[in-house]
Amino acid sequence: MSTVVDPSPGTVAAAPASAELNKDSFKNKVHPDWCPGCGDFSVLAALQTALFELGLKPHQVVVISGIGCSSNLPGFINTYGMHTLHGRSLAVATGVKLANHELKIIATGGDGDGFGIGGNHFMHTMRRNVDLTYIVMDNQIYGLTTGQTSPTSRKGMKTKSTPHGNVENPINPIPLAIVGGATYVARGFSGKQKHLVELLKGAIQHKGFSFVDVFSPCVTYNKDNTYQFFNPKVKALEDLGHDPSDLHKAMDRGYQWGEEIPIGVFWKRTDLPSLEESEPVLDEGGPLAFRQLGISDEQAKALIAELL
Amino acid sequence: MAKVDFAIGIGGEAGQGIATPGDILARIFARRGLNLNAYNAYQSLTRGGHTFLTIRASDGPVRNMGDKLDILIPLNQDTMDRHLRLLGAGACVLFDSDKIKPGTPAEGVQLCPLPIKQLTAGNKLAANTVAIAATLQMLGVEFKALEDALARIFKRKGDAVVAENVGFARTGYDYATSNFKAFPFKAPNLGKGNAVLTGNMAIALGGIAAGVKFYAAYPMSPSTGVLMYMASHARQLGIMVRQVEDEIGVMNMVIGAAHAGCRAMCATSGGGFALMTEAVGMAGMLETPVVCVDVQRAGPATGVPTKTEQGDLWQMLGAGQGDFPRLIVAPTSALDAFKTIPELFNLCDQYQCPGLVLSDLLISEGTTSIDPKDLNFKPKIERGEVIWPNGNGNGNGNGANPFGGATDNSYLRYKNTESGISPRAVPGVPGHIHVAASDEHDEDGTLISDEFTNPTKRRIMVEKRARKMETVLSQIAPPNxxxxxxxxxxxxxxxxxxxxxxxxxxxxxxxxxxxxxxxxxxxxxxxxxxxxxxxxxxxxxxxxxxxxxxxxxxxxxxxxxxxxxxxxxxxxxxxxxxxxxxxxxxxxxxxxxxxxxxxxxxxxx
CATH class of the missing domain: 3.40.50.920 (Rossmann fold)
Structure with missing residues (x-):
């Protein structure tokens, strides 16, 4: 078995100068297996464009998902990827980020993955303000399991698990994220891809936990929340004169639902340090993952002295 | 053969301060080079109940709490009532005669009443100090040893507190000299010092020696000591320590950190491990090296959180759905746990699989003495076939296309090698882009669970992972x-x-x-x-x-x-x-x- 020596403290390698990025640099050889017309195609394209336009290199980015239709995304983008367990993307993503804080981390998934089975991690990753971007492709239904109610399914919605209509109240992810401690909270719509690119670029550049909830219609199982449903209703917050630094207005806009449904950046603050910035262990020495293993003789001596 | 082998039992309510005299005695004995074992029988309470600490010391090996008690120090009537009957001829019981009434001891048991009110001038906190001073006198330990120990413990509280405690100790020591019969044996001074530590500390130190850079946990008795040790030493040693929202999050976070290249570890007890098991399977599927310690307590469910058991063996064997390679080791002592963790990390790194450790409350919360020479912080480190960003081992990627891997087949993360072990690139390496997927995947990481489902490929990948384990047995020592x-x-x-x-x-x-x-x-x-x-x-x-x-x-x-x-x-x-x-x-x-x-x-x- 070959042994690879422990790396000296290093950084994520810069790409050779000869490597030219182009629009296709983030395309993967695997084509998405989503249904034709699925909103997730647009989210994938927007993410690829955002990464390209930000000048990021594919090997410097890790896209980490849970399980579900939308969670197949890492397999369709040319970056490092992890396709983890149902609901666990944020916990895994936090581990990757803390081990190598020089990587750009994008977590992706659906509403069931993030707000249902993964709800606990969602709450705690927000309050920790981990520097990563979380994109939820919110189709208000469980698609991969062929159409059951989700945490964001509207009250009254008929699904295969609520044939008489959903009697439960849905989660509203926007106020939840604002209250939960996310420091960049936005909503996009698959039908407005250019707008979504700008939201994602803002999210990826944001230092701290950025959350982008995207209306990403399921054309197969959700007959209520379709492109036709959203198209006439969505209004860009920037066109509505919204100030994303105003907490109370952000909450009001978050609760707005009806003939006008706002999309855009609801809430943003830059005055809080991210988790990596708050943890002195990361102050110097580069990514933990590439630091020399073990402790010095002096450190060992000190540990033993405590025991005597 | 051991010339001296004695055990001291200290009992009282939780919150009566049993830990401090226990710690003082243990350190004094260890500093004389004696071997020791301390076991604390306690309950899930911060106040009240009954707690009983047994400290056994000898000049020979001490491998457990032993069978007999030589000295009983009951801090309340309840302890006296419960344990006096355990004492045989030659043993003694030291007690506060102002508040505790002795029962009828067996023949040959020496009753040592201490008029605490008179000896401490009414200072309630000093009772324990008087009792251990008297005990040490009867064991022939010179007063200086106790004076040093008290100075160390109360240093932070200032000279006045040290002097006051030394004064009470002197009173107790002298009272014993003139009123009690000393033991026929003495606690010898062997002229070398032993380290004193709990099993949980040994587990943490084993991780530190192995090069752990990421430790995560959710507090759970009896594993919390590992978290506390790691947390209190994290900054001085450059270790990321996180308390996570639940054990599901713990194991997933540890997998993320390990995937990125850290040696990452966690510890829990059986209930927490139950929550981790799906992710343990993911470590098997992603082929990520992680180490998880299960400090077993009496189960099932919440069970008896403060009591020991070896009841999680089959949980470990069956953790996670499906077949996947794993390593499971059950250290036999605190020192063995310290040595086992680096050994396990080396195997996990080489075989790219989860490693599970079965400790239990007995090892983890027990206190033992260890010769400092046995605490080797420079164990052999073997990271296996890893491809790092600085170019080490950069043999099989695509140098011409730094963004390759996912767009071409120049690098296969799950390459179907003869050994079953596939070189593992960490994120950040140019030319080695891939997805690590918990779904079944092809050699390049592409999912074969959905539209590409393929029985031949599935079989190849199952066998590739299984084949890794063929050589591992030859790397570890069989039992004797x-x-x-x-x-x-x-x-x-x-x-x-x-x-x-x-x-x-x-x-x-x-x-x-x-x-x-x-x-x-x-x-x-x-x-x-x-x-x-x-x-x-x-x-x-x-x-x-x-x-x-x-x-x-x-x-x-x-x-x-x-x-x-x-x-x-x-x-x-x-x-x-x-x-x-x-x-x-x-x-x-x-x-x-x-x-x-x-x-x-x-x-x-």
Missing amino acids: LVGPETAEVTLVGWGSTEGVIREAVEKLAAEEGIVANQIAVRWIVPFHADEISHMLTRSKRIIIVENNQSGQFARYLRSETGIAAHGHIRKYDGEPFMPHHIVNAVKDQLSGKTELSVPEHEIFV
């Missing part, structure tokens, strides 16, 4: 048969029972004329089935000793070797075995009385 090959009985145990079985074997020979030998199993997976079968087929009578009700190891041994033991000694009352439990059970079984012994625990706490 300790004692004469021709013994009448072979006692088989696993994990934490090694020490108590060893003492039982010695006692059987010395006191009962019964020749026994012993096999202490550490490695559960992989299992040395051939070596163990070879030893057992020559045994006249096999008795398996374990701390659970259903005989989990007995079933496992049978499944791996086809060997069914002749007899079983099982204990599942929450307390650990004492040597005489095993001695008496072996006698019963040899005389044909029974094939299943369940010893009764005489000390009620």
